[in-house]
């Protein structure tokens with residue numbers, strides 16, 4: 404019996420050399436491993452082996468079984484790899500897998516574009532922190548704590564127990580005006596892009612956070628006319644055509660005089676439609692000449708320096724430009740929306 408096992412093993416070993424394709428592999432399987440194959444017939448014979456020899460013979464027989472299966476598995480693998488795996492099930496005429504390529508988020512590509520528009524006329528980017536103290540968000544912007552305009556913005560305060568100051572999430576990028584003036588001397592020409600936070604009820608028009616960009620120019624003899632010229636330049640570059648603009652008198656504690664900035668409704672060209680609520684105009688931001696009180700707080704002489712500032716909501720501006728009806732669309736990450744830009 405042991406001899407038979409040994410000779411079957413060497414026979415299989417030499418025959419394994421001729422296994423080259425599916426057909427010869429199958430022949431091998433039929434001869435050695437199938438139900439009526441040689442291995443099974445040895446197992447049949449094994450039943451007759453005397454009790455004393457069963458241990459040794461059984462062990463050898465099992466080793467033979469493992470050996471034959473190993474040959475079969477290895478050959479099968481090689482043949483499959485050579486012929487292209489599962490060539491019977493693979494349809495090479497099928498179209499390839501589709502990969503969804505990512506794109507820049509509309510917010511980021513618009514910011515790039517806006518930074519570039521202002522970069523072309525000499526404005527540098529200034530980044531300011533999202534966590535701020537009350538001083539930079541309010542006091543230095545001429546808004547002391549008794550000032551009613553603090554209520555204009557519902558601010559998120561941060562638990563500042565044990566801290567030297569009261570901290571908050573900046574409610575506007577105007578904080579950047581103070582930061583940049585504290586750290587530089589005029590002439591200053593900067594754009595401050597970034598996220599702002601306000602405790603607003605969430606709706607189609609407002610979220611608890613949004614993006615603004617703040618533009619500040621401080622020098623000698625800066626005039627309101629330059630402010631208007633810059634706003635017009637921006638409107639033309641960004642909306643891509645000569646839309647009319649207008650400034651409406653308004654109030655901000657840190658600018659004097661102050662204005663709200665409207666552009667002609669891009670849809671109806673001022674005729675009046677649903678988007679502009681039949682006014683012909685869309686509001687896109689606040690603006691004004693830097694209040695002399697702010698210069699004094701910073702330590703600039705208001706008799707020497709003047710400046711203008713304006714701030715715009717980015718989402719709001721994009722909603723106007725692209726006719727996006729709901730601000731929440733920006734942050735749902737639905738590719739059907741994002742892919743359109």
Ligand code: PHE
Pocket residue numbers: 574575576577617655658688689690691712713714715
């Ligand atoms: N910070 C103001 C706001 O968020 C906008 C503004 C900026 C107004 C600069 C005037 C000058 O509403």
